[in-house]
Amino acid sequence: MSDITPKQRVLRLFAGERTDRPPCFSGMGNVTTEGLKKFGYKFAALHSNAKMMSDAAASTYKLFGFECGVVPFDLCVEAEALGCEINVYAHLEDILYPTIKKKLIHTEDEMDIRIPSDLAVRGRIPLIKETIGLIKADIGNEVAVGTYVLGPFTLAGQIMELNDLLKLSFKKPDKIGKLLDMLAAAIIIVAKEYEKAGADYITVREMGATSDVLSPRVFKNLILPYLKKIFAELKTNTVLHICGKTNDIAVSMVESGARAISVDQKNDVAETRKKIGNDSLLFGNYDPYNVLVSGTPEKVRETIRKCMDDGVSAVWPGCDIWPTVPPENINAMMDEVKKYRR
Secondary structure: OOOOOOHHHHHHHHHHOOOOOOEEOOOOOOOOHHHHHHHHHOOHHHHHOOHOOOHHHHHHHHHOOOEEEOOEEEOOHHHHHHHEEEEOOOOOOOOOOOEEEEOOOHHHHOOOOOOOOOOOOOOOHHHHHHHHHHHHHHHHHOOEEEEEEEEHHHHHHHHHHHHHHHHHHHOOOOHHHHHHHHHHHHHHHHHHHHHOOOOOEEEEOOOEEEEEEEEOOHHHHHHHHHHHHHHHHHHOEEEEEEEEOHHHHHHHHHHHHOOOEEOOOOHHHHHHHHHOOOOOOEEEEEEOOOOOOOOOOHHHHHHHHHHHHHHOEEEEEEOOOOOOOHHHHHHHHHHHHOOOOO
């Protein structure tokens, strides 16, 4: 089994089949400055150019053997398509991720919004579809190609003020529920477009619904129903990612219907594995900045070994990998994974 490709390893994992070792991949951004240097690309230019985005996404595999290609690189695609204005910081040389410049909802009275009838062709959604196709043509025979969408609660925090969202979640949960239901429907439209483009897996990033902010009861009653709605509609492999302390909601995350759950470095993986059992796919959970970017190669190896010893199904970052990751650290990670055997 040692001669299987990274793509076969990932797809076998999703299918519940045995693999030789945990794959090392991600459902979130992992473009590196080393990859940008190879092409002479500026980070800000990637977000609006399919060829540049594809080249950058594929470069992490080509340079380091990281076992996937993933786009987009920012969290604004759905909000932009719904009508928000974004800033890609095109005039700056620094690595700055696009942000929302103008929200769609400014007051509680503006919350009754509708999904645009042409959502599937708005904003950068066609661009992301094109990019997925380019990555598939480039490295799709060797690695799995992934993409992501925001979860409903996280997307709500993009199109309206987060403080208002949190307050209303406690004071008027029915009103927030109506908004989340509409956003879930919008997310399904976008995710299905990515399925058509050939994505091998889709991660739903519901970062804002962390237990650091919402209680497990609120998560189960207000967030989980709309995640279930999304995963019930998707045909490809799916992953649910939530940031922060997720041990108390890990079982609910599995109940969402996602094929796998992804947890960050605050999660106690060994505890979560006990809670969800051995049959559920659990991805995580190294710190993508404080370990992979800022740590030593020895610290990286130690962390990656612990992830695997604690029971992850795949070695997977707690969030986006910051682009300035040192080559020696990502090489150390890949080497440690490749020589690992349970």
